[in-house]
Amino acid sequence: MTKQERADYIRGRLAELYPDPPVPLDHTDAFTLLVAVLLSAQCTDVRVNQVTPALFKLGHTPKALAAAPLEEIEAIVRPCGLGPQKARAIKELSRILLTEHGGQVPASLEALERLPGVGHKTAQVVMAQAFGVPSFPVDTHIHRLAQRWCLTTGKSVTQTERDLKRLFPEESWNKLHLQIIFYGREFCTARGCDGLSCEICSTCNAGRKKPVKTKKA
Missing domain, CATH: 1.10.340.30 (Hypothetical protein; domain 2)
Incomplete structure (x- = not known):
């Protein structure tokens, strides 16, 4: 897979898994x-x-x-x-x-x-x-997943944010940010997946044999 092919697959799969992700923090305004x-x-x-x-x-x-x-x-x-x-x-x-x-x-x-x-x-x-302004907030977990999924080689969340914005359509950013969070919590946790185990990691990196070492954010 090329990087763009991986991004397209990830966007489609996350849309199937989390078609309407809620904002996880309770708020009223x-x-x-x-x-x-x-x-x-x-x-x-x-x-x-x-x-x-x-x-x-x-x-x-x-x-x-x-x-x-x-x-x-x-x-x-x-x-x-x-x-x-x-x-x-x-x-x-x-x-x-x-x-x-x-x-x-x-x-x-x-x-x-x-x-x-x-x-x-x-x-x-x-x-x-x-x-509702298109944004792509990147925390350390999204930074980690983006590296596991070979969407970025950035050593900082700033670089990862730039790379993800180039790969995904602007209209998808707000929902995709939440979808990645929910997928990471459920399937690709910091200790539960080393870049080899979960569905997206194994699909995007078929043939990978060594765990991914995340570059610090």
Whole structure:
């Protein structure tokens, strides 16, 4: 298979397996999605979904969380890890949304990336899932799968993102990002597949005998 043939096969197979993938983080609007994605850094979506009901009961708008005591925010988000940093980021970005964006989450990648605690991947998730703007957020797991599937040789998530955007049609990016996540969790986990075991790995790399060594993101 050529690289493009692998990409076409992967897109078709993932569409069969996950025709309508849900957003795995519970949210009700762009702001609650932004906060949930911020909390998901170095944390599982399951844990985030366990934490956010209490957080959004404390406040589910920028105005409410900007006014909430930092100690209360931190106590709630602590199970997600990096509690002090995440709590400060949530409170400060809420304040900035109020003072600079009229209390609304901006539909701008650049404006999102300027918010505390919001990196490129987080901003892209919000652009894709809250505003429907074609984006291809790449985390370390998608980076790992893209290497196992021989879609990239990039040593960074930035290079992997560029390679995937070249291989897949823009209109597929938002759904494909979620489909890869769900496939990775179910069939191609960090320890459960070494690039030889799952259906996509074995199909894309027929004849491969040695495990894939992922280049660090």
